[in-house]
Amino acid sequence: MEVPGYTEIRELGHGGTGHVMLAVRDSDGTAVAVKHLSDRLREDPGFVARFRAEARVIAELDSPHTARLLDYVEDEGDAAIVMELVDGVPLRRLLEQEGGTGPEAALAVLKGALLGLAEAHRHGIVHRDFKPENVIVTEDGGSKLVDFGVAARSGDAAPLVGTPPYMAPERWDDAPAGPRSDVYAAAVVFYECLTGRRPFTGDNVAALAHQHRHAVPALGAVDEPVRGLVLAGLAKDPAERPESAEAFLAELEWVAAAAYGARWEARGRSRLGALTVPFLTLRPPQPAAGGGTAPLPLPAALAPASRLAITGGLVLATAVAVVSVFLIWNDAPSYRYASPPATPAPAPEPTGRTPAPSTEPGTVTPPVSFTDPPGTPPAREPAGGVPGGSVKLTGGVTVPGSVDGAGVRPV
Known part of the structure; x- marks a missing residue:
């Protein structure tokens, strides 16, 4: 219709x-x-x-x-x-094609998406599903954050919905929705842009939950000047992360200028624009x-x-x-x-x-x-997960179990 x-x-x-x-x-x-x-x-x-x-x-x-x-x-x-x-290419496509984008391009794509996320946070809105599929890169190297389908108001006791590889530690414990969880997911995407892979790669939801809560990300493939930025965003304790996308963006700007000079963004966006060419043509x-x-x-x-x-x-x-x-x-x-x-x-x-x-x-x-x-x-949220006593999370991940106050519980 x-x-x-x-x-x-x-x-x-x-x-x-x-x-x-x-x-x-x-x-x-x-x-x-x-x-x-x-x-x-x-x-x-x-x-x-x-x-x-x-x-x-x-x-x-x-x-x-x-x-x-x-x-x-x-x-x-x-x-x-x-x-x-929006005329552009999902970041996921670029990562599948290229792997890591390089530090300046990674900083540039994160900056654009954080600007969109900051607008949401100023309105008290938590995205809850920040991931490469939801970041669109335009032909001029800009980026936009899309898909607010599972967004919640900050402080709400929202049900467990999201994409497991990008979910902050506190989200597995059914914490209220908050901007710091979005910051964590943005840092996961940043790490993926820098290295071509996610920081945590458990082969099931239970393993991912454990890694997000307890594992230390490997930083060998992360450019040294931005390691502190990655660690700040991926802090296990929400109180140790930037309090909002705007705060994370301020740290990004300072680190980028100090490490790569005043023209880092122009070079990063040029790189991103070039990566879109095989798709947009x-x-x-x-x-x-x-x-x-x-x-x-x-x-x-x-x-x-x-x-x-x-x-x-x-x-x-x-x-x-x-x-x-x-x-x-x-x-x-x-x-x-x-x-x-x-x-x-x-x-x-x-x-x-x-x-x-x-x-x-x-x-x-x-x-x-x-x-x-x-x-x-x-x-x-729909009750009962999906047929057969399983739970389907955004991103196509289906696991046996149920969603309740304790998060995803494999059975």
Whole structure:
């Protein structure tokens, strides 16, 4: 089912909770990504509430380093988040291709993602799933943090959800959500960029939990000037880590300038941009206003003498639990709950839904609050894990056991 006002072009990716479509906004031809909740999960009010909560979280963020919300639509036939379309490559793809990126590129990609994370932390939002799949690298070497699908408010006693190789020690002990856990995950990603591998590589969830709690990361492959930064982010005790993404970013800036000079970021971003070239030169044409397609410009990293024909091919998108990727910001976000079908009965009581604000080019969309329909349950994690007494964590890791106050318990 398509969202009114948008024409869907093709699927960008799919996962256990739904699928992401490339689409264009009918009013002006802007390319967007539309994230649909699956039909099966729309039958669960708790999942719908959680999906709506994700839209609320994204709506609060206003940073060029996060994916911005354009629209939210919910009715009895669909629930969809419309996002700006980020033109770039998941960091995971680059790591799979290249291994370690080198210290300056690692610092540059971490800086961009931390800027997005800092915006979330300023709003009291904890991402809870910072990993290479959720960091998008653009052709100019910039980076964005995406997919706030399992985000929680700082201090909330949120259920255990995340990707085990990136989960901080305290998260295994069911600690309340906090910014320092995100800092830890960012440090794991930083280590992976520096070395081409994760600091902890247990072959099952129990082993990973033990390593995150007790093992000391090997630093032999980490460039000496940034070892202190890695150790600060990976401290077992949350109190010994930077208190937020903003604090970690301040340490990063100081260490980078001291170790690599004033132009470290320019060199790092140039390196990252070059790494995206093999992917972005194979992307298919983008949708054009009025239908059809328009050729995509070549990445800036390609010199004029290197220009070559682009003939389509690889769709550069991943959907990990329907991750929102590929974004191009256009105008202010809007939110809407589609009204239920008209009936001959008397006018119903207010449902808490709001009509769609104008999204015509040049207009400013007034802020619209999300108001849940009466009786809507709070957002919650699905009970019972997955069939067969097992637990499925974000990132496709399924283990025998259950999720409870003690974390993941193998059985």
